[in-house]
Each structure stands twice: as structure tokens, then as C-alpha cells.
Amino acid sequence: MDLKLDVEELVSLRHRLHANAEVSNQEEKTSKIIIEFLEKFKPDQIWQNVGGFGVIALFKGEKEGENIGFRADLDALHIAETIELEYGSKTPHTAHKCGHDGHMAMVAGIAPYLRQKKMKKGNVYLVFQPAEETGEGAARINKGLRELDIQLDYLFGLHNIVGYPKGQILTKKGTFAAASRGMVIKLFGKTSHAAEPEYGISPVMAMAEITTKMTIVHMIKPFSDLTLATVIHSELGEIAFGTSPGYGEVRITLRAMKDKDMQELIEYAEGLVKEQAEKEQLDYEISYTETFPATENTEEAFQIMKNAGESVKVDFKELEKPFKWSEDFGQYKLQMKTGFFGIGAGENSPHLHDETYDFPDDIIESGVNMYAGLINYFKLI
Numbered sequence: 001m002d003l004k005l006d007v008e009e010l011v012s013l014r015h016r017l018h019a020n021a022e023v024s025n026q027e028e029k030t031s032k033i034i035i036e037f038l039e040k041f042k043p044d045q046i047w048q049n050v051g052g053f054g055v056i057a058l059f060k061g062e063k064e065g066e067n068i069g070f071r072a073d074l075d076a077l078h079i080a081e082t083i084e085l086e087y088g089s090k091t092p093h094t095a096h097k098c099g100h101d102g103h104m105a106m107v108a109g110i111a112p113y114l115r116q117k118k119m120k121k122g123n124v125y126l127v128f129q130p131a132e133e134t135g136e137g138a139a140r141i142n143k144g145l146r147e148l149d150i151q152l153d154y155l156f157g158l159h160n161i162v163g164y165p166k167g168q169i170l171t172k173k174g175t176f177a178a179a180s181r182g183m184v185i186k187l188f189g190k191t192s193h194a195a196e197p198e199y200g201i202s203p204v205m206a207m208a209e210i211t212t213k214m215t216i217v218h219m220i221k222p223f224s225d226l227t228l229a230t231v232i233h234s235e236l237g238e239i240a241f242g243t244s245p246g247y248g249e250v251r252i253t254l255r256a257m258k259d260k261d262m263q264e265l266i267e268y269a270e271g272l273v274k275e276q277a278e279k280e281q282l283d284y285e286i287s288y289t290e291t292f293p294a295t296e297n298t299e300e301a302f303q304i305m306k307n308a309g310e311s312v313k314v315d316f317k318e319l320e321k322p323f324k325w326s327e328d329f330g331q332y333k334l335q336m337k338t339g340f341f342g343i344g345a346g347e348n349s350p351h352l353h354d355e356t357y358d359f360p361d362d363i364i365e366s367g368v369n370m371y372a373g374l375i376n377y378f379k380l381i
């Protein structure tokens with residue numbers, strides 16, 4: 001069936017969400033706006049405060065059938081609104097600069113679509129996830145779904161992507177977006193007088209060796225696909241010319257297109273830290289933060305998205321290369337089948353997380369069309 005979409009309604013929802021931007025784990029007002037919008041379309045059930053400020057809405061079909069989910073993310077960024085917008089963010093130093101306001105409007109747009117006709121079968125779950133930017137939200141929603149005893153057969157998600165024609169649907173088989181994680185290395189030695197470094201234990205040599213080897217790790221180790229370590233921060237001692245340092249910290253972002261390569265990269269990095277610490281007689285601690293598994297599409301998921309895209313005649317493009325950034329959507333594959341795609345946000349747009357970025361309203365329709373295509377694929381309506 002054709003989608004008769006009230007795009008204006010979704011655009012005004014997007015603007016309201018934009019004006020009320022909230023960062024990760026503070027999306028309280030955002031979740032209220034979403035619930036208020038969804039209630040107009042009388043979902044069979046709404047759960048709120050799932051895994052933080054997450055919201056899940058259920059639309060039930062008349063008969064049994066597949067459980068299909070669609071995921072949007074709620075959070076904005078600590079970036080000030082510097083462009084003139086009628087609906088500019090009212091929250092100080094906070095704005096939707098990753099387009100999650102648009103993602104929410106598109107998933108919310110499924111509700112009116114489902115209510116145009118009776119749903120024949122199955123269950124559709126609209127999943128509004130908190131804290132995507134910090135990589136925490138998806139894992140918490142997984143836990144929330146387990147607690148609610150909801151087992152999804154498939155969960156679909158998208159991200160708007162700059163550099164591609166507006167509204168184009170972009171996807172690929174295999175890795176869509178990279179795995180990444182932040183590695184924190186702490187090295188504990190002993191201070192001494194700067195004139196007598198031989199009486200202390202400085203982490204300087206270990207830090208130099210670790211940062212150098214990790215920076216060129218892709219040349220040292222044979223990985224199966226693009227794998228990268230980026231030293232993003234390091235700190236050694238105090239600004240005191242009389243003291244040889246006794247403590248150092250290194251932070252490295254690990255990145256890989258394949259989860260298997262990520263595992264090998266972690267093993268290499270941990271081995272290197274251990275070896276260097278032992279050599280220099282340092283104590284050490286390693287911890288991780290912002291862990292994103294790779295976002296991947298199986299052959300089956302890719303075919304479903306391709307068929308769906310063709311059935312609603314969106315401009316569908318199969319990508320050749322995965323993206324090097326990460327998405328916490330990768331977490332969901334641990335608990336259900338997943339499909340992820342991109343939607344073009346325009347070729348000459350400012351980049352995501354740029355203070356001048358604003359989600360283009362004219363791609364909302366294409367995104368909802370693609371979601372409708374997926375609902376049609378499973379013959380739920």
C-alpha cells in the first residue's frame with residue numbers, strides 16, 4: 001500500500017526535538033516529546049525509562065507473526081548552536097549535530113503509517129534508545145528487552161550520512177561501520193629528583209615505545225581488514241622541572257572493521273603494555289571505555305533491505321566500503337538479527353558533529369518510506 005505521510009507533522013516533531021536537545025543520559029524531555037507524539041496513534045503499549053530514558057512502543061497485529069523493531073537514538077551533543085534556526089536549541093552548549101532528531105522523527109513516522117490500516121500480523125516495536133554517542137544505550141536496551149521478555153526477530157536502524165545524495169538509502173553486506181573502543185593505560189613508577197632520574201622509575205620509555213608501536217600497529221601485524229590505533233591523549237608527570245615523573249597515562253582509540261581483528265588488536269596492545277611495564281619495572285592498569293562492536297549486515301539482512309528498498313522505490317545504493325566510524329547499533333547483533341543502513345544527507349552538507357550541521361528535513365520521507373518497505377516485506381500490514 002502507498003504511504004500517505006503527513007511529512008509536515010514529522011518535520012514539526014523534528015524541530016521540537018531539536019529545540020529541546022539533551023545530551024546522553026539526560027534525554028528526559030526528549031522522551032516525553034516522543035511519548036506525547038506516539039500516544040496520538042494509540043500504540044498497544046508504551047514502556048518508558050528503559051535503560052535510562054529509553055522508550056519502546058508496541059503496535060500489535062491481529063494475528064501472530066514476526067516481531068520487528070526499528071531503532072532511533074535520542075541524544076544530542078555538547079556542541080553549541082551557532083547557526084540561526086527558528087527552532088534552534090534552547091539548551092545551553094547542547095545541540096542535535098548528529099541528526100538524531102531526524103532519526104527520531106523517521107521512526108516516529110512509522111506510527112501513523114501503521115495506523116492507516118489494520119495491522120494484519122506480527123508486532124512492531126519502535127525503540128527509542130538513549131546514550132548512543134557514549135556507546136552505552138544499545139547494551140542497556142538489550143538488557144531492557146530481556147527484562148521485558150521481548151525477543152525481536154529483526155531490528156533495523158539507520159544513520160544519516162553526509163556526502164551522499166539526499167534521501168539515498170545506503171547499505172552493504174558485511175561490516176557497515178567499524179568496531180572501536182577506548183583503551184586507557186595507566187603506568188605507575190616512582191618519582192625522583194630530576195638531577196637523579198636513576199633513583200626513580202619513569203614511565204617515559206614505556207610510553208614512547210607503546211605510543212610508537214601502537215601508531216604503526218597496522219604495519220607490524222597482519223590484520224584481515226583495516227585496523228587502526230590512534231593515540232588520542234597522553235600525560236606524564238607534573239610540570240615541575242625538578243622532578244623526574246613517576247606516573248603516566250596513555251589513551252588510545254582502537255578501531256577495526258572486523259570484531260576478530262579487534263580481538264587481535266586488543267591482545268597485541270595488552271601484550272605490549274605488559275612487556276614494556278615489566279621491562280621498566282612499572283606497575284600498570286588497563287581499562288576500556290566506549291566499546292562499540294562492528295555494525296554488520298548478514299547476507300540475509302542485506303537482501304531484505306534491498307527488496308524493501310526496491311518495493312517502495314527509494315534510491316537504493318550498495319556501498320563498496322564500510323565506514324570507519326562506529327555506531328553502538330552493533331551491540332544489538334548479540335541478541336537479535338539486525339539490519340543497518342544509511343540515508344544520504346546531501347553531498348555538500350557540513351559534516352556530522354560540526355556546529356553548523358542541521359538534519360535535512362527533506363530526507364524524512366525517504367527514511368519513513370524505507371521503514372514502510374521493511375514492514376511490507378514482512379507482510380505485517
Ligand SMILES: [Zn+2]
Nearest residue numbers: 098133352353
Ligand atoms: Zn554522533
Ligand SMILES: [Zn+2]
Nearest residue numbers: 098099100159
Ligand atoms: Zn549519530
